[in-house]
Amino acid sequence: MKDCEFCQILRGEIRRYVVFEDEISLGFLDEKPLFPGHVLLIPRRHCPTLVDLPPELIRPLFFNVRLLSRAVEEGMEAQGSFVAINNRISQSVPHLHVHVVPRRPKDGLRGFFWPRNPYRSEAHCQEVQETLKGALQRLSREDW
Secondary structure, eight states, rough: OTTOOHHHHHTTTTTOOOEEOOOOOSEEESSSOOOEEEEEEEESSSSSGGSSHHHHHHHHHHHHHHHHHHHHHHHHOSSSEEEEOOOTOOOOOSSEEEEEEEEOOOHHHOOTTTOOOOOHHHHHHHHHHHHHHHHHOOOOOOOO
């Protein structure tokens, strides 16, 4: 879609810190992260919500969610991850996107009153991007 911000990212019209891409989806750092390493994974095909995702894309998209979840945990040295999707309500961009957020005990994430922890600088954002790309490269070589 022409006016969809995420479709514009896919077309390269808006710059984001990409950490993952394949023929199905694109993963990039969230601009307003809950914590550094917060990734959004979007399907390349414009689908407003999970219900709109074609059945043939469900398995490969969620395989990538699984891969990113592991990479975020390993790359950010987190003890866990939070994976979430909003459908319409609280969906900032009407294009399906999966949040993958690194989690640690007592990190302050409670219910739906989420703290925002922005990147300290452009260099910090680039450092996290490279860390996650490295974790993904290591994981993609493993047979899991």
